[in-house]
Amino acid sequence: MDGEAAPGLAKSAAVKLSEMGERTKQLGTAMRDPHRQRRIILVIVCVALLLDNMLYMVIVPIIPDYLAELESEQSERVRAGKHPNASANSTSQDQSMKDNLDVQIGVLFASKAILQLMVNPLSGTFIDRVGYDIPLLIGLSVMFVSTCIFAFGENYATLFAARSLQGLGSAFADTSGIAMIADKYTEESERSTALGIALAFISFGSLVAPPFGGVLYEFAGKRVPFIVLACICLADGFLLLTVIRPFSNRTRENMPVGTPIYKLMIDPYIAVVAGALTVCNIPLAFLEPTIANWMESTMHSSQWEMGLTWLPAFFPHVLGVYITVKLAAKNPNLQWFYGALGMVIIGASSCMVPACKTFGQLIAPLCGICFGIALVDTALLPTLAFLVDVRHVSVYGSVYALADISYSVAYAMGPIVAGQIVHSLGFVQLNLGMGLVNVLYAPSLLLLRKVCQMKPSHSERDNLLEEAPQGLYDTIQMEERRAKKKGYSNSLHSHHSLSFNQIDSM
Known part of the structure; x- marks a missing residue:
């Protein structure tokens, strides 16, 4: 019986292998379909952007407490080795250590944006030369290493190196990812929708990361949040290798040469857009490191309220993306107006923040800030790609490196400058100044009203x-x-x- 069953089993196994081979072939054919492939590319890019922004914000509830514990342990060791009479100076020493800790946290938070700001001009040029897939893979690889270092780092120097390394990865992953979306989605309405989806993932990553990190840190320890993010990053990298195959034998000779970034920077239209992206993100970048202390001192807020400060703002941000995409599809010539309206909303909301007396009241202006940012980003990011199409060469690495520089300027200044402004001028003056800057910059977007006249006719298209x-x-x-x-x-x-x-x- 065993001898008779063996050929049948072998035949059944051969049939199954043949079926698996056929399914694999069908999957490969489906992957080569341009429409399906670009949807998968959109998923890969969105996951990369989600991971980058989660890693950027997940340290907010973790690192200050973790560094405080390290500082406390070091202080206890120092006191143990001193004479008992030295305890009289303990109060002044504690205050000095607290001030030093605040400086360390500010520098640590800003280091990612500072390095990203330095690397972006080079990464944009590199992307223009080699394409979008290899830089995206480089960015994901660096982010994976950075996340692992965060998970196992146990001193300030190691955490600083991990944070800076993340800036290097972001300079490649963020820029190449957004540029890849602009390259694959060439129709303006589709491009606006795809970039809007990417912005929604960015928002979700930034706003959900603090409670995600805080809960896991509280119940599972420091390493677990970073290990989870590292696993997702690894899976996204494998998906990129499987679908796009960045090291396949595609000819890269005679590719279009993108416009150098310095020429894009002096283009008046692109310069106005870049300035708007910086100015509109200043309130968010400056409030993130300062609002918790203000809430504690003025509202006596609990830890959970400070941890969930920005989470409700995710919903108006997504709503702003959705509304802008729909309006842009109907009236694409009013993109400049949507951006200007968003800056006015940001300015008004920023001025309302200091007037809030309770956590419930504070939710409204913070939602207004994120709603306005959604309008500006969703309207102006596709405008950058279109300006490159009609004014320069349709290669998008450098122009989105310039956009990334605009964001990085705001987030590099925030953790370092905002605290100094609050200390010297006050929290109220900080918010009024940020609001005024946004309202005053909004009219400059009137320059973009001519952009619609550059559009080719339908026949040309x-x-x-x-x-x-x-x-x-x-x-x-x-x-x-x-x-x-x-x-x-x-x-x-x-x-x-x-x-x-x-x-x-x-």
Whole structure:
């Protein structure tokens, strides 16, 4: 019987292997479908952005308490080795250590944005040269290493190195991820929707990370939150390797050469957008390190209230993204207005913060700030890609590196400058100043009202879609049409440059 059953089992195993091979082949074919592939790419990028912002904010409830414990242990050891009469100076020593701890926390929080600010000009150029997939993989790899160091680091120097390393990873992952979305989604409405989804993941990561980290830190210890994030990062990297295959033998010769970042910085339209992205994020960047102390001193808030301060703001942020995407689809020529309106809302909400007396009252202006930021980001990030399309070369690494620089300027200053402003001028003056800056900057977005006049007609758009591939990946995959595309793109670029000169002369 065993001899007769063996051939049947072998045949059954062969059938199953054949079926598995067929399913794998079908999956590979599905992966090569452009529409399905770009959806998977959107998922990969969104997870990367989620991880980066969760790692950025998850340390908020963990690191201050952890460093305080380390400082307390060191203080106890110092006191144990001193003469008993030295205890009279313990109060002044405790105050000195507290001030030193505040400085250490501020520098630690800012180090990520500072390094990101320094690396972004280089990462943008690198992305323009090699494409978007390899830099995204580099960014995820660095973020994975950074997260592991956070999990097992047990002194300030190690945590500082991990935080700075995260800035290096973010400079590659964030910039290449957003640029990849802009490259794969070429239609303006689809691009706005895809970037809006990415912004929603950024918001979710930033706002859910503090309670996520605080709960796990309280019940499972310091390592667990970072180990969870490291595992998700590893899974996202494997998905990237499986779907996009960044090291496959695709020809990267004769790729379009992107416009250098220094030329993008002096483009008046792009400069206005970059300035708006910096200014609109200043209230969030400056309030995050200062609002907890203000709540404790003025409202006598509990730890859970301070920990959940920003969580309700996630919902108006997503609502702002949704509304802006819908409005942009109907009236794409009013993107500048949506951004300006968002800055006015941010300014008014920022001025309302110091007037709040309870936690419930504080929720409203914080929601207003995040709602306004959603309007500005969702309106202006697609505008950057469109400005590159009609004013420069359609390669997006440098322009989104410039956007990342804009964010990093705000978040590099926040943990260091905000505390000094509160100490010297007061919390009320800080908020009034941030609100005034946003309201005064909003009219500068009027310059962008001419952007809609640079748009090609529907016939030009159809011809462009038919005659030339859109985006860097399609350029690589359709090499035989490269010469034709290059000639058409040059003529189209000349046409838009002419149109722009005519607009300026009006």
